[in-house]
Amino acid sequence: MPADEPVLNQASELASSSLSPAARILIMDEDPVIRDIAFRKLSSQGYDCKCCADEKIALRLLAAEKFDLVLTGLLETDDGSTTVIRKILQVSPDIAVVLLTTIVDIDLAVNLLKDGAYDYITKPCSMEELSIRVAHALEKRRLLRENENYQRTLQKQVAERTKQLREALGVLEQTYHSTLVALSKALDSRDSDPNHHSLRVTAASVRLARHLGLSHPEIKAIEKGVLLHDIGKLAIPDKLLRPAEALSEAEQLIIRQHPIIGHRILSHIKFLQDSALLVLHHHEHYDGSGYPQGLKGGQIDLGARIFAVVEEFDQLISVNRSGKGLGFK
């Protein structure tokens, strides 16, 4: 059967008996004898082969049909601007390219491999060698594609799991937040504050923290800390929180324990630990006149300083127990 026509096609008996489709090989060489010998040898081994003599037909075939390997004796493109390999790979990026050439030059071989060739066979070569090298190149391509598929599947799975985890984390965070809000409301009601003082100062503290350019984790820590700033009051008797008359010095000392108690509570809860310092410092004053440690300026936790400003402002504009407040426009 002639193999030196521009395009020839022959599926082998082996390929037709195989369960998986035969590998498709495009043989491109100017020499009709080489094309014919390679065609006969590779077809006899079950490959589905086509032949062509020049670059234009080869590129047209590669664009129109699916090939697994191209065996080429052509190195330079017609215009000499680039190697044939590069053009082949532009049209068919995942094809295996095997060079068949008479040029014995290590530098050239290295460059061709760099361009993406799988193998480099120098003529003359035995048909046995040719078929072995072709088989190796196809096996290498199969493994590479398998690996790529595996990577793609893995990336897809990782992306899917990450999405699921993010969603679960979002639900968990929302649950935590709702729990903290409920606790905060309970604390406010214990303090006889019907206007959700803690929620109000939390929202304002978060806004101020954002305005100051704090990071997301810092803002979250401030949010939790402000919501729970008075959690230590759980340990303070009701009669001291809502006294009928002025508190004695001893009673005031008890009240002043609440930041320490609150700090102790939060320190033992992992997801609240980063808010514990805010709770401990929330009654410290910038001039050192606060409690429980009498810290000054930068010694005080930044979140607590933000809270202090907001808390003071909130007290000024809120209607207090005596019915007075500056209001806010």
Ligand SMILES: [Fe+2]
């Ligand atoms: Fe407090």
Ligand SMILES: [Fe+2]
């Ligand atoms: Fe408060």
